[in-house]
Amino acid sequence: MINKEEVERIAGLIKLEITPDEADSLQEHFNKILGYFELLGNLPLESVDPFVGDEDVICPMRGDDVSRWDNVMALNELANFNEEGYFEVPSILGEDN
């Protein structure tokens, strides 16, 4: 069983703000879903190798060819990009630190 503190810890790991109501609902759903995962315990999986990629498909190496991207400004416009060419973000440490 996952408790509310564990739900909040996981939310912290993925940098996600959740309200107390959301934490309650996530805790309830989490425990139902984790309970469902227990079905895998009934399978004979001890001697099975884990799936580590598709053995039938080989990703080909592609040529080390330089190609030009002409739409850099479109990318920049999607972010807070300043005149010096850097992403603008708030203070990393915050005012209190």
Add this chain to the structure above:
Amino acid sequence: MSVRELSAREIAGLVKRGELKATEVVRAVFDEIKNNEKKLNALITIMEERALKRAELIDEKVAKGQWKEKALLGVPVVLKDNICVEGYPTTCGSKMLKKWISPYNAGIVDYLEEAGTILIGKSNMDEFAMGSSTEHSAFGPTSNPWDLERVPGGSSGGSAASVAAGYVPLAFGSDTGGSIRQPAAFCGVHGMKPTYGLVSRYGLVAFSSSLDQIGPFTRTVEDMALALDVIAKHDYRDSTCWTGNRPSYSEAILNANIKGMRVGVVRDFMEEGLDDELAQAVEKGLGILVENGAIPVDLNLGDIKECALPCYYIIAPAEASSNLARYDGVRYGLREDADNLLDQYIKTRGKGFGDEVKRRIMIGTFVLSSGYYDAYYLRGLKARKYVCEKFKEAFSNVDVIVMPSTPTPPFKKGELVGDPIQMYLSDIFTLPVNLAGLPGISVWMGLNSTGLPMAMQIIAPKWHEVRILKAAAKIEETIGACPLAPGGE
């Protein structure tokens, strides 16, 4: 016959011969959208100006005797809103990307435009393709054109509804655990998930990278083959895209012969938990194949029905938690102001993501976290291998497998939204196919006794889409092509 009743092949033929103008097609499509969109809510972005310009260009070319080699000339197309079109929003059904404008075209967009199609709009979907009902969209739910009180399925519900309602004869979605086949079944159209790697995913916003695949929705099997001819190409920009040769799918299904085709049927799947009429529909489909010379073979797929759902809901959220880490308010998407960077991340993600996305990235992070990895993620990977091996064994005895597409007909809006496990169970028959990377189609099987669509799923070994299309063509010869849904009138 009105434009909305025409197949993609018929529209392309008429436009090429100069018997129908592309501009007439586009005007008819937008009339249809204007009349029905308020009740269906199938589209997030409508691209009317772009479509009209494109249609005018096509008419000019045809008048000069050009572009007649283009397979889908003048065919209107809808794309799920997680496929990038340069200069237009790609919202993924999320507040997070509401204002994000794609800076480039997805691979399939280039292929479709080369083939002469006209992009009409971007369709509604469950947020970041996580859902089975198109109710988890920041843009409101889509309605099923067969019964407006019911869901169209998901996550590609807007694309399926667009084809069923007669907006377009061809739409595209993405399928990670059934997100093409389940809405196709619910909306009474054909929907195919090709083999993992057959179609380029360049420009498809990633959800679960080892499972995602793009595929078409159509009302005829012929259009399905035509669509595959256009989009199934190797694309160097997607490193998982297969380099092998693709056949001409359209040629392969001409005069399709399935005599001697061994068709596997999994009796265990036809028992508990399956709607009676849907079980009868699968039996009927199997009967049609047998009447056409196929040989039925009873199959045992072990415990894959029981293990596929927990396996999928470990692996897909684990990959999603990694793929969605990029939405932090810095480089693109929603940005919530805060005094420091950490608060900006936390607030942006808290505001930008909806409930289902939060739930899944939380699960994904949990199963990958220290202390739980072996118990969940590693066990999920082993279960996935088990599913792959079971299918491998099965396909040493049969050429295709038939099974239900969904356990139930389309359910009512709001019916399952508070119960994630019940919602996840609506993909129980489609999930195993994604885990094994196989191709699968959901084929229209007529209406049930209450007037709701029924479907059947046909699965083949990797790269054998031709077998699926041949079998589906035989089903269609008896059942008929998918009719237009009444909600689109």
